[in-house]
Amino acid sequence: MAKTLNVSILGYGMMGTVRAVAYEAVTRYYPSCPIKPTLYQAFTLESEAAAAKESGWDAKSDLDAVIKDSGCDYIDVCLPNAMHYDAVMKAIEAGKHVFCEKPLAVSAQQAREMTEAVEKKPELLNAVNFIYRRCPSNVYARKLVKENKFGKLIEARSFYNQSWGGPDTPYSWRFGKTGGTLGDLGSHALDMLYYVTGMRPIELCAMQWTHITERWDPKTVGSDLAARMNRGSDANKGEKVKVETDDATRIMYTLPGGAIGSLECTRNAWGTENTHGYELYFENGAIRWCYDDVNYLSIYDASKPERGWARVLTNRGGKDFAYQSFADGHMYGYRDFTVNACYENMLKIAGADEEAPVATFRDAYDVERTIDAVRTSWENRTWVKLADFT
Ligand SMILES: NC(=O)c1ccc[n+]([C@@H]2O[C@H](COP(=O)([O-])OP(=O)(O)OC[C@H]3O[C@@H](n4cnc5c(N)ncnc54)[C@H](O)[C@@H]3O)[C@@H](O)[C@H]2O)c1
Known part of the structure; x- marks a missing residue:
């Protein structure tokens, strides 16, 4: 019981x-x-x-x-x-x-x-x-990297782009000093890089941009989700509030072992709704994942004579893939990942953490250190060392 x-x-x-x-x-x-x-x-x-x-x-x-x-x-x-x-x-x-x-x-x-x-x-x-750890595709990617399937990592690219941050989107806490795109979306992309590769940047250089510097006051246009998404409406737009954070961030970084990488996040990329993903290029192959095709991990094995991407279905459960699958290919989504996250927490409390490690406060602290480093890099227009941020 x-x-x-x-x-x-x-x-x-x-x-x-x-x-x-x-x-x-x-x-x-x-x-x-x-x-x-x-x-x-x-x-x-x-x-x-x-x-x-x-x-x-x-x-x-x-x-x-x-x-x-x-x-x-x-x-x-x-x-x-x-x-x-x-x-x-x-x-x-x-x-x-x-x-x-x-x-x-x-x-x-x-x-x-x-x-x-x-x-x-x-x-x-x-x-x-860090919910995307709970997607079987990413658990599988981490396993391939840990097993050194394709050799040394050479280059990495991460992105987390959305499109809801246009000029008609009213002000909310997400546009205040503590709510920027970097913490909102970039934090996920950083954790995913750290989770899958096990590496943190050595040095980084970043830029942060605010496209829309003032937004409609939600007291006059409403603050519910429908109003926030109410792009292009002719609703009474009332007063404007000053935006205090980034709409977009770009990071370039170096990793241990000689790899380099880049990370981008924005709320202003039309055609992306929740486009979170990464591409990892190794000596002998590559891995890529994107939330738009969430149940698959793309794998490129350069040692095979047939050059091409294998699109691997990871929503299968069993011994090779993480988490419950009701039947192969009966696709997973955000709510399922959330159930997996809550399940994983229960396992951890019970003394086990079998499927994929829980993101701990210490993991999240590493992400916060990186966020501080990114802000400092942009404020001072310079490269910074992550080790200097504690
Ligand atoms: N892991 C993910 O994928 C993911 C996705 C979205 C949001 N988030 C995070 O979840 C958190 C909440 O985001 P959300 O999208 O649910 O936000 P939201 O604005 O929809 O809801 C926040 C809730 O917090 C409470 N709240 C708001 N303002 C308050 C105030 N001034 N005083 C007291 N309580 C207040 C209210 O109950 C409100 O409904 C944030 O930290 C956000 O970054 C994570």
């Missing part, structure tokens, strides 16, 4: 609602999971409480009380980035397992403090939702 674990979710936005569905699905997807997560409470804004209660949440609007409630075992932080630090530190203090959205923090210093605090309590889960 699986042990139950009471989960409280902080935040009732996109991620909070996706996560609630995922916890309830964990033991349905994975009946052998040793721990059954059960939704306990949720923090929502007062304005969201009625809708949350309607969909079955025990919604509360006192954030501290939800975190400290003695019946709760596990806190899941789905709040805007700037609120992660306080919520996580209080959850650690209260002795709760913590799963936090990315980016873990808004500076390397915050991330370091959070990491040090949680590592003093090794009995607690510390995990960050």
Whole structure:
């Protein structure tokens, strides 16, 4: 009989609602999971409480009380980035397992403090939702790299591009100082590079750009998702608010062993909706993955006489590919990855982490160090060494 674990979710936005569905699905997807997560409470804004209660949440609007409630075992932080630090530190203090959205923090210093605090309590889960680790294609890519399938890495290219950040998209926390494209999308692309290759940059040089410097005030145009996506409408646009962060970032870097790479992220690339991916070029082959074709990993084996890309279906389960597959090729999507993430956290709490390692606070701290390095590089228009950022 699986042990139950009471989960409280902080935040009732996109991620909070996706996560609630995922916890309830964990033991349905994975009946052998040793721990059954059960939704306990949720923090929502007062304005969201009625809708949350309607969909079955025990919604509360006192954030501290939800975190400290003695019946709760596990806190899941789905709040805007700037609120992660306080919520996580209080959850650690209260002795709760913590799963936090990315980016873990808004500076390397915050991330370091959070990491040090949680590592003093090794009995607690510390995990960050770098969700794309939970896609079987990326677990498989990591396995190929670890097995040294194609030899030494020579060049890497990563990208995470979206298109919703045009001039008609109103202001939201995502355009404030703590909500830029680099932390939002770049953090995923960095973690994916680190996860698949096991390497971090030695030196990097970056540029960050703000295409749209002022945005419509959401108080006059609405702040819900539909309004945010309301491009080109003739709605009353009211006042403008100053944007404080990047719309796009580009990074060039060197890696241990002599490889070089680049990373790009933007919210202004028409035709991309959630186009996250990478290309890795090795001495004897290449690997590429893109979220647009999420269930496949493309592999190029240069030792074969027939030159060409093999498009490998990774949504198959079994011994070669990670995670549950209901039947080969019955395709996986974002919600399935979220179930895998919650499942993986339960395994880790139970003392196992079999399929693919959970992204820890320390992993996310490495990403925050890189983000600090990128900002410094652009501010000073210079190359920087990652080792100088702690
Ligand atoms: N891992 C991923 O793939 C992924 C995808 C999207 C977002 N995220 C991350 O998840 C987090 C939440 O993003 P989201 O898309 O759900 O955001 P959102 O704006 O849709 O929701 C945020 C929620 O936080 C709460 N909140 C908002 N402002 C608040 C305030 N001032 N005081 C108290 N509570 C407040 C509300 O409940 C709100 O619904 C962010 O850190 C974001 O980077 C991760």
